[in-house]
Amino acid sequence: MTKNLPLYFDYNSTTPLDSRVLEAMIPHMTTYFGNPANQLHAYGWAASLAVQMATEQTAQLINAKPSEIVWNSGATEGNNSVFWGVVKTLKKQNAQKNLNDKIHFITTEIEHASVLKTFEYLKLHENIEYTVLPVDSAGFVSLEQIKSVTKPETKLISVMWVNNEIGTIQPIHDIANFCQSNDIYFHTDATQAIGKIKIDLKNTPIHFLTASSHKMYGPKGIGFLYTRSLNPHIQIENYLSGGGHQNNKRSGTLNVPAIVGAGMACEILNSEFENENKKNKHLQKLFFSELKNEFPNLILNGPTLESGHRSPMNLNVTFPNTPIDLYISKLTGLAFSQGSACHFGETSMSPVLKAVGLTPELASSTLRLSVGRLTTEKDILAAVQIFSAAFKY
Ligand SMILES: Cc1ncc(COP(=O)(O)O)c(C=O)c1O
Structure with a gap:
């Protein structure tokens, strides 16, 4: 990038x-x-x-x-x-x-x-x-x-x-x-x-x-x-x-x-489908396993990676007891989406996370990380380091 x-x-x-x-x-x-x-x-x-x-x-x-x-x-x-x-x-x-x-x-x-x-x-x-x-x-x-x-x-x-x-x-x-x-x-x-x-x-x-x-x-x-x-x-x-x-x-x-x-x-998607999916699945797996190594309590929301019923580019993870809003200034090196967002002092929780049973506390500790065509292994390892530095100070 x-x-x-x-x-x-x-x-x-x-x-x-x-x-x-x-x-x-x-x-x-x-x-x-x-x-x-x-x-x-x-x-x-x-x-x-x-x-x-x-x-x-x-x-x-x-x-x-x-x-x-x-x-x-x-x-x-x-x-x-x-x-x-x-x-x-x-x-x-x-x-x-x-x-x-x-x-x-x-x-x-x-x-x-x-x-x-x-x-x-x-x-x-x-x-x-x-x-x-x-x-x-x-x-x-x-x-x-x-x-x-x-x-x-x-x-x-x-x-x-x-x-x-x-x-x-x-x-x-x-x-x-x-x-x-x-x-x-x-x-x-x-x-x-x-x-x-x-x-x-x-x-x-x-x-x-x-x-x-x-x-x-x-x-x-x-x-x-x-x-x-x-x-x-x-x-x-x-x-x-x-x-x-x-x-x-x-x-x-x-x-x-x-x-x-x-x-x-x-x-392009049609002609590169197999390779692109293989690459995304590999990156998704790498990202999750590297995060899990650093944060053993990490929770994956949605279907398992092995189920065959999950998009190969998507990770949605909860870092229990880590309200993302409190750490946001330490995560500016990363672009991701949050499980709940604070607007004008009011926190709104993602209806999807609510539907799959997350509490507001868990949703506030949740991130969506999605990989794609320009993502590299190096990016993922760097991201895990940023999370470690932010959450394990
Ligand atoms: C599942 C789904 N449906 C619809 C939309 C809306 O797409 P657009 O903003 O391009 O109209 C989005 C965009 O985030 C989406 O993810």
Whole structure:
């Protein structure tokens, strides 16, 4: 990492732009700056060709068809657009049949705020009912739990593929198959899954998948929504109204350089997947074992490293009786995320850590450390030394 900046262990939060991604983007900010919606001249042709290529690169990473990808501003918009789109569609169907059928959704308590807050809003303002399922101590939700709360009026289930804080990989294949055979829309927030686990949408009947490019070494402010087009063909109402871009699926002039960058980021992930995952798993294991050697009481939150159900880049650890806020001035050499944050004198605890059973005291002694493409063994050993110096004075 660059001199004078902290060592970066916050890849779950965002990733640095890969230099190959930047290189691919630059010509689309300079020479080829056209609007792909204008097909009257070479500037527009070059832009639409670039978007087409990026869409193909992205579809390939998840084994989908390019026509199933819609570009948007990121996973927050993607998640909102699915839930709003489904609600509008169901309400329209109800109105056409002169019905007032109830609409029930299911999700889990460890979803991102863009899921939970949208559900809360839809309950308050659109009369949607929903069930929030608890998770076990490692963050898992089971298909049995889902089955037990599914009702005839359940229309949509949303379960994230990989949790952003504790790295839990959910049984998405089983949940998707259950939804498919019960005629329920299935959405997964795959923001933390893309590039970390193999995703094959031809063999997993997911209806909607959302993702964000800045979690995969692409630019910020760009993401995509995958909507299944075959078996079944899913079509929902639009979230945004406007000029009918992207085959009338998401209006707004396309951010071509960002799309090109996102496509290139997907291509790199696809071609380097095995090596990258192997490296991340090695770094994750090294980091945990070095920390555990120094701090025998250290607790790993989330699934075990050996379980095969944890993101290979994520560590979430508690240093018992070590409130991080008290030591923060000694940890300025490191960039990480905290299990609870103090704002204006009030401490708020991570809902995910609460859901897996941590007390506020344990959460305040908890850190998320996530490794990635630029992390080295040397960085990890240096980080462990910083923790030792800070906590063992
Ligand atoms: C699981 C998950 N979903 C959604 C988001 C939101 O992504 P964005 O900020 O790119 O919209 C994030 C970002 O932290 C995330 O980790």
